[in-house]
């Protein structure tokens with residue numbers, strides 16, 4: 001598995017970042033010309049051949065220049081794919097002359113000497129990087145993958161041996177959502193609801209603020225400008241705050257797994273866009289606001305979803321816990337007690353009410369039980385009945401543990 005150590009960057013690297021911007025722009029210009037003349041995008045190998053002896057490419061380590069070209073060709077590839085479905089998609093843009101691009105050092109440009117890293121800027125020019133890691137972790141020339149310098153930080157990416165998977169334990173099912181970020185049910189019947197309320201209000205606050213500042217920017221520039229530095233700042237702040245909460249939630253889930261001896265975590269596959277849509281609508285109703293656009297809201301939620309699952313899977317794997325995805329189809333419609341499948345089993349205030357057996361349960365807990373059962377059934381296992389669900393809220397700075405139990409039914 002790959003890990004990243006983040007350390008404050010060195011100022012010497014700014015100049016290199018600026019040279020990378022020059023390489024990006026020059027190569028981008030070449031790509032655009034090729035595209036206009038031939039309707040084809042040059043491949044990475046072609047770019048590499050053309051720019052091998054370029055003046056700016058020779059100012060940095062050859063692998064650093066290659067990384068820029070590689071990124072550019074990747075951007076062109078994804079634009080090429082995107083324009084098949086979205087005719088308005090823009091090709092990779094040029095960067096501002098003064099901007100500092102990401103600088104990548106591959107392991108060929110890295111030398112390690114007793115907890116000190118030497119990066120080769122170009123032939124005969126080096127900078128030193130000091131770093132501190134957790135006691136057991138060691139970076140060597142064998143396990144280091146690359147160093148990326150961006151946004152004022154140097155990110156050291158290195159490989160670590162994955163711990164062996166735990167062979168025994170109980171299974172946990174997770175239902176992901178917008179109103180409740182995650183709802184977990186363990187084989188022993190313990191349920192937890194990690195509410196997404198604070199995330200939603202953070203999102204609402206920043207969306208409103210971005211909307212407000214944007215209208216000022218547009219008015220001041222008579223509609224010519226749509227973006228400003230203040231807006232980028234706000235959007236970065238939003239991402240940071242949301243990620244902070246998601247980090248705490250994923251950590252709490254992993255801690256719970258370790259404490260309760262969970263060795264497999266089952267989540268639904270995330271292709272369930274319908275749920276995302278209905279949850280987004282519910283959220284809008286709840287907040288009595290749709291002015292900032294459903295599409296944007298959905299985009300934000302989709303981003304949180306994928307970030308959450310990827311991070312959770314990675315944190316679980318680090319503890320030797322396997323994460324599995326099962327088909328989510330029907331898990332929200334089915335009654336987890338009697339198996340009755342009905343489109344409209346009455347759902348009010350997030351409750352699942354079964355017409356057949358009379359079960360009254362939080363709808364997300366019901367979904368999580370079904371996801372868990374989907375995995376357990378083929379193994380001939382079944383989970384204990386859920387009685388209570390603990391609600392876990394974000395309390396401005398941390399997850400509050402003294403949450404009141406939520407009555408299930």
Ligand SMILES: [Zn+2]
Pocket residue numbers: 335336337338339340354355356357358359
């Ligand atoms: Zn039922």
